[in-house]
Amino acid sequence: MTYHALTEAEAIAYARQLPDLFTEGSELVSREIGDGNLNLVFHISEPSTGKSIILKQALPYAKVVGESWPLTLDRARIESEALMIQESLCPDLVPHVHAYEPELALTVMEDLSDHIIMRRGLIEGNRYPRFAGDIGRFLAHTLFYTSDLGMNQQEKKERVKRFINPELCKITEDLIFDDPYTNSPNNNVPPAIRDAVEQVWADTALHLEVAILRDKFLTHAQALLHGDLHTGSIFIKPDSTKVIDPEFAYYGPMGFDIGAVFANLLLNFAAQEGWSRDEASRSDYRAYLTGTIRDTWTTFEQEFRTLWNDHGVDRMAATPGYQDWYMQQVLRDAFGYTGSKMVRRVHGLAQVADINKLEDEAAKERAQRIALQIGTSLIKFNRQADSIEQLLDIAEKAVQ
Amino acid sequence: MTYHALTEAEAIAYARQLPDLFTEGSELVSREIGDGNLNLVFHISEPSTGKSIILKQALPYAKVVGESWPLTLDRARIESEALMIQESLCPDLVPHVHAYEPELALTVMEDLSDHIIMRRGLIEGNRYPRFAGDIGRFLAHTLFYTSDLGMNQQEKKERVKRFINPELCKITEDLIFDDPYTNSPNNNVPPAIRDAVEQVWADTALHLEVAILRDKFLTHAQALLHGDLHTGSIFIKPDSTKVIDPEFAYYGPMGFDIGAVFANLLLNFAAQEGWSRDEASRSDYRAYLTGTIRDTWTTFEQEFRTLWNDHGVDRMAATPGYQDWYMQQVLRDAFGYTGSKMVRRVHGLAQVADINKLEDEAAKERAQRIALQIGTSLIKFNRQADSIEQLLDIAEKAVQ
Incomplete structure (x- = not known):
């Protein structure tokens, strides 16, 4: 055929x-x-x-x-x-x-037609109490068992080879790490926030961090990533989470998948400027979203450390201090990629319904500015991060 | 056929x-x-x-x-x-x-029969004034033009695929990064320095740095490396340098090739305990060797930065601060891999003629202790390095 x-x-x-x-x-x-x-x-x-x-x-x-x-x-x-x-x-x-x-x-x-796309679910204001545990476990197991920590290191190299994915990686390299930081024709700049976008284009301290994050995306064959793990790639219902569409899969830095999840929760967090009926329900739903991020990281970290301790294949992985160093790198990468994936959704080529479907133009503009504020702050802070609480602080400060 | x-x-x-x-x-x-x-x-x-x-x-x-x-x-x-x-x-x-x-x-x-293997040339006390310039240029050009800085980034991914080299990488992973740090049957521990080797086996701060360096060797697909660039892989005569035998080639961290050159010059530096006739000729030849390391790094860095500025293919590589950050990472990796490649040659499976051919047992023991001292110091210092002079200081302090 x-x-x-x-x-x-x-x-x-x-x-x-x-x-x-x-x-x-x-x-x-x-x-x-x-x-x-x-x-x-x-x-x-x-x-x-x-x-x-x-x-x-x-x-x-x-x-x-x-x-x-x-x-x-x-x-x-x-x-x-x-x-x-x-x-x-x-x-x-x-x-x-x-x-x-x-x-x-x-x-x-x-067929998963009994689930809905999670982005839609969040826009509708639904809550998914199983999600943090499910996605934390998904991240821990898929990232650990495809890395040098959890599988034979020679077979891992053959797997890197099978998942060389130049064309789809190129889309990420351009749309996430390049276009949003320069006046590229691929951007869709919302006129109302042009001043803030021009600040992004002029901020060389920000550009340095983005260049370093892109370098890691280009070179760091750490684990088999989903590669596009936003809330549009997750089918959900209250008692089930299903991750779909891994066509961007390749060997890259673990923090990129984790950051994709956090970024899309935070985009919805920013968009509550428009979706929430009032201040009380707004801060309540935002607390649900930040709690979900905290629980996702906590589940991921605990499961990953447990897998490392109980199912590691690597003698040297037991070296004192190595696991703590490794988890800190993953956390830092997660900060950086969360930020990268937020910024590109504000004024890059492909944006998100969470923000773009807002009908109140003033609320939409506030949401865009909040998303940019959180995204750029996370990118700039990434190499100093040492706790998930710092990520949540950055998000919460942006809406105070 | x-x-x-x-x-x-x-x-x-x-x-x-x-x-x-x-x-x-x-x-x-x-x-x-x-x-x-x-x-x-x-x-x-x-x-x-x-x-x-x-x-x-x-x-x-x-x-x-x-x-x-x-x-x-x-x-x-x-x-x-x-x-x-x-x-x-x-x-x-x-x-x-x-x-x-x-x-x-x-x-x-x-046929390069008119050249000799550089390790032999150094043991014979020869000097090669062209070498630093030649090998510095070799490193700059081969590493730059096979990296994301100097070639199309999608073609680079296809090249990573062609150079997946699990079996030969496994030899490096075991013999360089694992066996020397534990009481492995693959080691050949010289009885005279057993006390110093047992210190290496017990030093968990050292092990942490080795685990991090091995992680980079396993995951950091930065440039097409020679992969085994010691002085036994270099044919030389006064007016010509030829690098041979790249069967360990794979995509890895640039500092690994640079460190291989430095380590083998420093192993000869340590071995001058036995090869030099007297104190004056010893310090004179050591100054030639450290000068060669300094000139190799300087040539490499200057050429690499020139290629970057004049022949870079990547818009974002021009981001202010990125080149300095990048060169510092390469230098730090070079410190760490120089150290790793020295330690394994003292008590690992495959050792070097520079030290092992010494007939005076006391001189051989001093050379081994010096090499271990330099190697472990470089490994422990690698993540703080910011100048090649620090590497030379560490070497010189070990023979004072």
């Missing part, structure tokens, strides 16, 4: 021949639910039994804000392999992969 | 069919000059014209001190590809590769 974009009829025919999923001869229904920018996503269901699956097919191009550029189909392999590794480590926290068809760049996976 | 170890007759037959090297029908002579531990090395010459070449064939095993273990033939590909990249950057500083035969793990290269 040579590559071509599937039609709905072909998607159904493909689904029908998969073993052990649907009843032979029964009717199947397809609905294409992708946004059409990067992938086709077919929801295939069997009305007679209620069974359903997802067929996700990579398209050979990306469309972002009207532009289109070619994009490797190899990302479907990377995504399916990353999902399978994650499933082996945290089976309850990712969709199950039924099959992967390399020729078609097609992954067949569990 | 399927892989088998060549006979001398086969080596001659192979050389004869190479284009543009030898005269058709003329007599060729072969001499196998390898040490037989890792590779066959055939010196093929044509007496009628004086022309000659080297055929280097990887063997599928390694012998070190009597032990034998299987070793990938892929190292021949890595070596030949690394040589060709180095030749493209510093054509005068590596042997020319005439051909590479993947099936036979065979590299055909320039």
Whole structure:
């Protein structure tokens, strides 16, 4: 089967021949639910039994804000392999992969339509008490067991090779670490905050920290990252968390994934300028968000240290002081990448609904300024950080 | 042609069919000059014209001190590809590769029999006034142009992939960063200095720094390293320097290659306890060696900064302060890896002739203690270093 974009009829025919999923001869229904920018996503269901699956097919191009550029189909392999590794480590926290068809760049996976995208859930003001524990555990297990601490160090090198991902990394390198710090045509600068954005463009102390963070993103093959772990890559309901879409997976610094989670919680924190009905509910929801960050870090750190102590594969990892040094580096990176991922969402190419869907222009502007304030402060402070409380302090000061 | 170890007759037959090297029908002579531990090395010459070449064939095993273990033939590909990249950057500083035969793990290269191995040259007390400039330039050009600073960052990722080198990195990880710091059966502990070696095994502050340096070796894909740049991997004569044998090449921290050069100069510095005739000639030759280290660093740093300013490919590399930060990291790594590479040569598996060929046991013991003293001091100091003079001070204090 040579590559071509599937039609709905072909998607159904493909689904029908998969073993052990649907009843032979029964009717199947397809609905294409992708946004059409990067992938086709077919929801295939069997009305007679209620069974359903997802067929996700990579398209050979990306469309972002009207532009289109070619994009490797190899990302479907990377995504399916990353999902399978994650499933082996945290089976309850990712969709199950039924099959992967390399020729078609097609992954067949569990249907999670009973979940919603977490970004939407937060915009709706929902709370997810399981989330911090789930994502903290996801981060601890996926990062530990793919690093030199938790797997054979020679096999890890072969895995680095399989997850070399130049095209998708390039998107991150440009959109997160470069464009937002200069007057690039790729930015979408909200006119109301142009003064604050111009300060970002002029702040060379900030640029130095960003250059160092980008250097680490380019060179530090520490663990297999999800690579794009924002709240739009998380399906959620009160009793379940599922991390999806790891097509940006590559070997990079652990703090980048952790920072993605924190940044998107803090973007919603900033956006409470508009979403909350009143001051009391605003500070209450913000306390929920900062509590979630604290609990995520605490869970991550405790689980990671426990895995290190109980399941480390490396004699030298038991060296006194090494674990504390290592955790401090990860925390510092998390500060820096949290900041980087906030700044790019304020005036970069791809922004977030948490802020952009605010209808009150004054509230939106306040949210943007708060997000920039938190983001730039975290970037500047990252190499001095030694406690998650400092991150929360920086966030809280920005809204006082 | 399927892989088998060549006979001398086969080596001659192979050389004869190479284009543009030898005269058709003329007599060729072969001499196998390898040490037989890792590779066959055939010196093929044509007496009628004086022309000659080297055929280097990887063997599928390694012998070190009597032990034998299987070793990938892929190292021949890595070596030949690394040589060709180095030749493209510093054509005068590596042997020319005439051909590479993947099936036979065979590299055909320039004959450098008019040079001698630098380790031997230093033991004989020779001076090489060109060396610091040559090796400083080799380091600057090979490290800059294979890093994210000097080449396309997406092509660099593909190159990281081609130079994933698990088996040879494993040798370094064990013999340099692990065994010397514990009572491992792989060590060869000289009985006379057992007390000092046991101090190394007990020194947890030292172990922490080694664990951090090993972490960088495992994860920091900064530039394409030679990977084994000691004075036994350098062919030299007064007017020429040639770097050979890059089979350990992989993407790692720049300071590892720089540290290899410094460490082996300092091992000879320590060994002057026995090689120098008297105190005056001893301090004179040591001053030559430390001057060579200073000049190597100065050349490296100046050339690297010039390449950065004039040939950088990266907009963000011009960020104020970034170059200074970067050079300081490289210097600090060089301190740490210089120390690591000294310590392992005193009581690890593979030691150096500079020290081990000393016949006067008292001088040998003093040399070993000096080398350990310098090595452990550099390791402990590495994260605070900010000038090459501090490295020279540490060396000089150890012989006062």
